[in-house]
Ligand SMILES: O=C(O)CCC(=O)C(=O)O
């Protein structure tokens with residue numbers, strides 16, 4: 152059963168902070184990202200057939216940092232000024248350096264992300280991942296890998312979801328389809344990639 156949960160009730164390793172970014176700053180950043188970044192729609196291989204992923208992606212990282220995602224590598228872009236500012240703030244707050252940023256653009260409610268854990272070897276053990284949402288609010292689901300217990304929350308414009316500890320080891324997460332959602336959403340995940 153899926154239960155509607157607020158911040159204190161999320162499983163260990165997940166924490167939700169609404170309004171990290173003000174409404175207007177969030178809109179400005181959304182405009183910046185859609186206009187300035189190079190967005191791609193890579194194809195991934197499922198049972199031998201190639202399918203374009205149901206969303207657009209962009210990857211920003213320090214020079215020499217690469218992230219192999221479902222058997223393909225995304226083109227590396229350098230930090231734009233607003234993204235560099237945001238990274239600096241997060242690094243100061245969390246006392247950790249983030250050398251990579253994966254961005255996903257869900258053009259409307261038909262774009263999705265399937266169940267997965269961000270547990271690639273290059274993220275290291277128990278990674279700290281900071282996930283920032285802009286644009287249309289979307290449902291985010293969390294599922295325990297062995298018990299199957301599920302949680303659901305809304306990721307709102309300007310919010311921050313922190314994933315840490317055993318969150319990737321014990322749980323999967325997904326962004327389900329919501330056909331009624333007409334607006335776009337951009338999600339930014341700040342990551343540390345071990346070279
Ligand atoms: O769009 C989201 O909120 C989820 C993104 C995500 O899970 C990922 O980039 O690994």
Ligand SMILES: [Fe+2]
Pocket residue numbers: 267268269324
């Ligand atoms: Fe993820």
